[in-house]
Amino acid sequence: MYSSETIIRVRYAETDRMGYVYYGNYAAFFESGRVEALRALGLSYREMEEQGIMLPVLSFNIKYYKPAFFDDILTIRTSVKEMPSGTRIHFHYETLNEKKVTINEGETTHAFLSGGRPVAVPQVVIDKLGVFLVKKPQ
Amino acid sequence: MYSSETIIRVRYAETDRMGYVYYGNYAAFFESGRVEALRALGLSYREMEEQGIMLPVLSFNIKYYKPAFFDDILTIRTSVKEMPSGTRIHFHYETLNEKKVTINEGETTHAFLSGGRPVAVPQVVIDKLGVFLVKKPQ
């Protein structure tokens, strides 16, 4: 498994009138975790886009166990649990609060697109992840 | 099945640099659909909160089929497919673009909370939904 951690300080803007982080804002927190997980591998999502590769989200699931609050320091633990194959990649996320309690868990599935069409997972992604994950037999 | 439709005009603020509605923004669109679905039933979510009942989100799932763009007029079709029982309620959502094509589908599960503790679905909610849905045998 490949895993990486990103720290997020909750903004007032991200809370709602219940005092909780609004449930939709975790999508941006997970994006942050995903981008940093790729960067820690040596992959820049910005550069991938500049080279014409995009990673739109195909699905997003999240289960909320506990709320987060203004000024909390959250840890987003982002993992790739299996080597991507075909044209897709899956990310798993866990949000931990300052007491290291898991307050929610989620996952996203993404397609690799080039010129608007699905393309095979780029070799560089396979190579970087290959240090941590076993390549699937073809 | 109880179903209701809400119209949303996509704001520039809601797009990202791909030109798509950012994937996390559908959480707010679905909230809008949910609040309007309750209002069409004669239930005000604001009043429920003022009476001490809250409906935090326990889970959120969404599958994206096609993107939406700036200035698009989207229809959020919100449904309650089965009578809520116990302390929870499920909502289903479908987003349609101007060509009436379904561009994504999702669902949320909510707990009814009062004073921070789960409580039975309020009778008024059961009664209003009872016009459209069969009550589950106890």
Added chain:
Amino acid sequence: MYSSETIIRVRYAETDRMGYVYYGNYAAFFESGRVEALRALGLSYREMEEQGIMLPVLSFNIKYYKPAFFDDILTIRTSVKEMPSGTRIHFHYETLNEKKVTINEGETTHAFLSGGRPVAVPQVVIDKLGVFLVKKPQ
């Protein structure tokens, strides 16, 4: 003066833990007012962009008199008070609550850009606004 009104229903997502609409969210509400004010004139901002004209914001000022709350129906009154000249246009905004009380006032200044460079206000904008505003002597 040219003036137009747009209605916005406040989303839960747009509130903060004070229970107020977060101060930064009025930027998106004013964008909505601006886009609808142009549409009411017969001008589509989306089409302008598709023709290569962009209107980035150069400045934004807002004074807050009263808060807005979840589920409030707000009226954004957007005005163009003087005929744009040179490469810029100014919009004024007033947000009214359900009691028709002005809860904030703001303004934005925008440049007309084409290919990344400032260009003269398009003739079609001058013509449409000319019905309401006196053209400035050159």
Added chain:
Amino acid sequence: MYSSETIIRVRYAETDRMGYVYYGNYAAFFESGRVEALRALGLSYREMEEQGIMLPVLSFNIKYYKPAFFDDILTIRTSVKEMPSGTRIHFHYETLNEKKVTINEGETTHAFLSGGRPVAVPQVVIDKLGVFLVKKPQ
């Protein structure tokens, strides 16, 4: 002058279809700068709120010189230029990109509120700022 710097990595969620950081998002970036500027002084905005003191925004002004882009590392330089007196405080903000170019400048004015009413600037705020700023003669 009291001054403090906060680093922000631009999220995809914060860009718009022009590829720029949406103009309204700087309100949240400045909030982040403000909260960190207070924290660096030894003041927790969260604790202030828990003690019943709130700091709603009375006005917000910003001038945009250049855009920011996805994945940019921005520096928010937050300053208090004069000792607050009466019931208000002013913050100034400068956003710098990775080349240390100022891409926008803004300011916010806030009221100190307790129980919904304006109150004098708390003594602890005066004391902490007094290390950097001269107290106004009464």
